[in-house]
Amino acid sequence: MTREIPEGVNPKDIESVLSWVKGSSLWNLHFCFGCCSTEIMAAMMPRFDIERFGFAPADTPRQADVLVANGPISRKIVPRIQRLWAQMPDPKYLIVIGACPMSGGPYQGSYNIVTDIRDVLNVEPAAFIPGCPPNPEGILEAFIMLKNRIKEGSYGKL
Amino acid sequence: MANFEKIAATPETLVDTARSLKASGFTFLEFMSAVDYIPKNKVEPGANRMDAVYMLWNPATNEQKMIVVPLPRDNPSVPTVMPVWEGANWHEREAHELFGIDIKGHPNLRHLLLAEGWNDTYPLRKDFNVDDVEIDWSAPTSKLAEGNPERVYHFAVQHPGAHGPQGFDLLLDGNTIVDAEARIGYVHRTLEKLGEQRNYYQNILNMERGCIMCGMPYIDVWARAVEELLGVEVPEKAKYLRLIAVELNRLSSHLLWMGPQQGGDFAYMPVAMWAIGDREKVLDLLEALTGGRITFAYIRPGGVRWDIPEGFREMAQKNLRYLESRLPMYEEMMFKEPIVKERLTGLGKLTPEEAIDIGVSGPSLRATGVAHDTRKDAHIPVYEDLGFQIVTQTGGDGWARGMVRLGEMKESIRLILDALDRLPPGNSEADLFNRRAMPWMKVPTGEVYAVTESCRGRLGIHLISDGTSKPYRTKIRGPSFSNMYAVEHILKKGSYLYDIPALIGSMDTCPADMDR
Numbered sequence: 001m002t003r004e005i006p007e008g009v010n011p012k013d014i015e016s017v018l019s020w021v022k023g024s025s026l027w028n029l030h031f032c033f034g035c036c037s038t039e040i041m042a043a044m045m046p047r048f049d050i051e052r053f054g055f056a057p058a059d060t061p062r063q064a065d066v067l068v069a070n071g072p073i074s075r076k077i078v079p080r081i082q083r084l085w086a087q088m089p090d091p092k093y094l095i096v097i098g099a100c101p102m103s104g105g106p107y108q109g110s111y112n113i114v115t116d117i118r119d120v121l122n123v124e125p126a127a128f129i130p131g132c133p134p135n136p137e138g139i140l141e142a143f144i145m146l147k148n149r150i151k152e153g154s155y156g157k158l
Numbered sequence: 159m160a161n162f163e164k165i166a167a168t169p170e171t172l173v174d175t176a177r178s179l180k181a182s183g184f185t186f187l188e189f190m191s192a193v194d195y196i197p198k199n200k201v202e203p204g205a206n207r208m209d210a211v212y213m214l215w216n217p218a219t220n221e222q223k224m225i226v227v228p229l230p231r232d233n234p235s236v237p238t239v240m241p242v243w244e245g246a247n248w249h250e251r252e253a254h255e256l257f258g259i260d261i262k263g264h265p266n267l268r269h270l271l272l273a274e275g276w277n278d279t280y281p282l283r284k285d286f287n288v289d290d291v292e293i294d295w296s297a298p299t300s301k302l303a304e305g306n307p308e309r310v311y312h313f314a315v316q317h318p319g320a321h322g323p324q325g326f327d328l329l330l331d332g333n334t335i336v337d338a339e340a341r342i343g344y345v346h347r348t349l350e351k352l353g354e355q356r357n358y359y360q361n362i363l364n365m366e367r368g369c370i371m372c373g374m375p376y377i378d379v380w381a382r383a384v385e386e387l388l389g390v391e392v393p394e395k396a397k398y399l400r401l402i403a404v405e406l407n408r409l410s411s412h413l414l415w416m417g418p419q420q421g422g423d424f425a426y427m428p429v430a431m432w433a434i435g436d437r438e439k440v441l442d443l444l445e446a447l448t449g450g451r452i453t454f455a456y457i458r459p460g461g462v463r464w465d466i467p468e469g470f471r472e473m474a475q476k477n478l479r480y481l482e483s484r485l486p487m488y489e490e491m492m493f494k495e496p497i498v499k500e501r502l503t504g505l506g507k508l509t510p511e512e513a514i515d516i517g518v519s520g521p522s523l524r525a526t527g528v529a530h531d532t533r534k535d536a537h538i539p540v541y542e543d544l545g546f547q548i549v550t551q552t553g554g555d556g557w558a559r560g561m562v563r564l565g566e567m568k569e570s571i572r573l574i575l576d577a578l579d580r581l582p583p584g585n586s587e588a589d590l591f592n593r594r595a596m597p598w599m600k601v602p603t604g605e606v607y608a609v610t611e612s613c614r615g616r617l618g619i620h621l622i623s624d625g626t627s628k629p630y631r632t633k634i635r636g637p638s639f640s641n642m643y644a645v646e647h648i649l650k651k652g653s654y655l656y657d658i659p660a661l662i663g664s665m666d667t668c669p670a671d672m673d674r
Contacts, residue, residue, distance in 0.1 A: 029316070030318045031316045032323070033323045033344060033345060034345065035367060035370035035453075035670065038370050038414075038452055039451070039452065041418060041434070042437075045417075045430075045431055045434035045435065046432075046434060046435035057318075059318040061316070072345065074344055074345060074346050075272075075273050075293065076272065076343050076344050077315065077323060077344040077345075079295055080315045080316065080344070084316055106364060107347045107348070107352065109352065109355055110351065111281050111286070111288045111351060112272070112281070112346050112347065112348045132453060
């Protein structure tokens with residue numbers, strides 16, 4: 001299928017509209033597999049209320065845009081995360097919350113923990129907020145960072 | 159030397175010993191595990207054996223006894239004690255996969271915490287090498303899935319109704335559950351092995367991540383286990399501060415349970431939202447006291463890190479009085495509301511005998527009418543001085559469990575306010591050792607079992623020290639482990655598919671706590 005741009009329309013305008021659309025309603029996959037999910041929940045609920053920025057949890061990977069890696073990745077959960085990531089439609093983004101998915105965090109040296117999510121999913125995270133766990137403000141910042149980068153058009157081009 | 163009595167047995171006499179102990183009042187199996195002694199160990203130099211250990215508790219007299227079965231390291235094997243205590247099932251599976259002990263007569267020796275296709279390497283053995291691990295990813299996820307691959311319904315791993323990576327493989331007849339098998343272990347962070355790799359000071363951080371929703375009881379019990387080995391007496395003020403910290407954490411955990419766990423399950427969002435909004439008030443107090451919202455590192459061996467900050471007393475009174483004024487509203491909305499009440503009544507009913515047999519503890523046990531709370535049973539400091547009352551209900555179902563937690567919230571608020579009023583003067587930390595030297599602190603050889611009541615039930619730490627700066631063995635009894643087994647037990651008795659989220663919510667199981 002070819003995509004033809006009608007005459008008189010600037011291709012950059014289409015791209016900026018697309019970026020605006022993509023960045024304005026990001027659904028993150030509801031998948032809590034770590035401690036930081038407690039703070040993600042706090043970020044979604046009163047006081048922090050992530051929904052006012054246009055983020056909401058999606059129950060199935062097929063409707064999700066963002067995978068939030070929110071805890072230590074055990075060997076047992078690796079194939080499940082890979083499958084969930086594969087089920088998510090493009091464009092999709094990975095956000096890493098907390099130290100564990102990037103370095104093992106406090107569980108470094110454990111026989112059951114994979115220390116780097118990049119080895120598992122083969123993708124660079126769009127945002128990484130270190131902490132054990134980061135505050136809800138930090139989690140909000142990660143989402144807003146992702147949103148701004150998509151809206152600027154510097155991230156997640158189709 | 160230990161703070162409990164040890165009873166020796168052999169594989170042949172094990173079941174009879176267990177039966178006679180159960181008949182004499184030791185009805186509660188806390189855990190079954192093992193201790194691996196290789197010849198170069200420093201606890202008993204030269205010993206080359208593996209001890210299978212069964213920790214028992216007598217609820218009537220609060221006595222602890224441990225059955226110790228010495229086994230050869232190369233081919234350890236014991237008969238199952240499931241005919242005596244049904245709750246031994248998962249503990250024996252855990253000992254099988256982590257220590258390689260063959261359990262004779264066990265119905266299902268598949269991996270529970272480790273990945274399904276994990277090869278014959280046993281991580282908690284002292285000579286374990288992580289490079290030997292190989293995983294066969296084609297292994298079926300459960301025994302049910304093995305027999306009926308095309309009929310099994312997977313309620314796992316990513317399921318919005320499951321509160322984290324815990325779930326079941328189910329055989330269904332329409333909506334009715336015919337058979338169920340739990341799938342856990344997705345957040346097995348190996349805290350027990352890490353406990354052996356870290357020193358006593360670093361372990362504070364590890365232990366409080368044992369259950370992220372209530373980490374304070376974990377560090378409290380860890381600190382008390384280490385203090386018992388060191389022979390340190392904690393100052394009176396630290397005991398009060400510990401109680402305040404633990405009870406604040408319990409409040410935040412129970413509010414989390416009432417909100418997203420139970421209210422959220424019914425898509426009953428007003429309660430979910432308001433409870434979390436009110437939980438922020440408790441987290442504000444915890445942040446003011448400890449510096450952290452959900453991880454604290456506040457309690458450490460010898461006392462607590464610092465005294466209450468300026469203005470904390472007034473802040474606590476203001477926030478907790480507000481919370482107290484909200485509780486009747488929650489009671490009205492959640493537990494007296496006819497639809498919710500009807501949904502919860504009869505949900506996951508347990509009898510007291512079943513609950514004790516499985517090893518259920520905490521609010522789920524007290525909801526069956528059994529008045530056992532470790533805070534009172536084990537005489538945790540200053541609870542009895544403050545006139546602590548055990549909250550019980552008699553229904554044994556979801557509604558009764560909720561009412562117990564609601565009553566505990568009221569009791570916690572009262573305890574915190576009373577403790578703040580009666581806070582004694584003095585130091586908040588024992589002045590015994592140099593703080594800077596604490597990471598290298600050596601702990602005398604010994605064995606100890608410390609218990610406390612976490613937000614989910616009876617939490618214990620079995621700690622063996624070999625006289626160095628790192629523990630020789632750390633066994634954690636996470637209450638959710640047995641409580642989750644109770645969920646599987648209830649589902650097997652016949653239940654409906656749509657009961658699962660509500661049931662997991664009402665038992666308040668925490669995946670981190672059960673997988674450790």
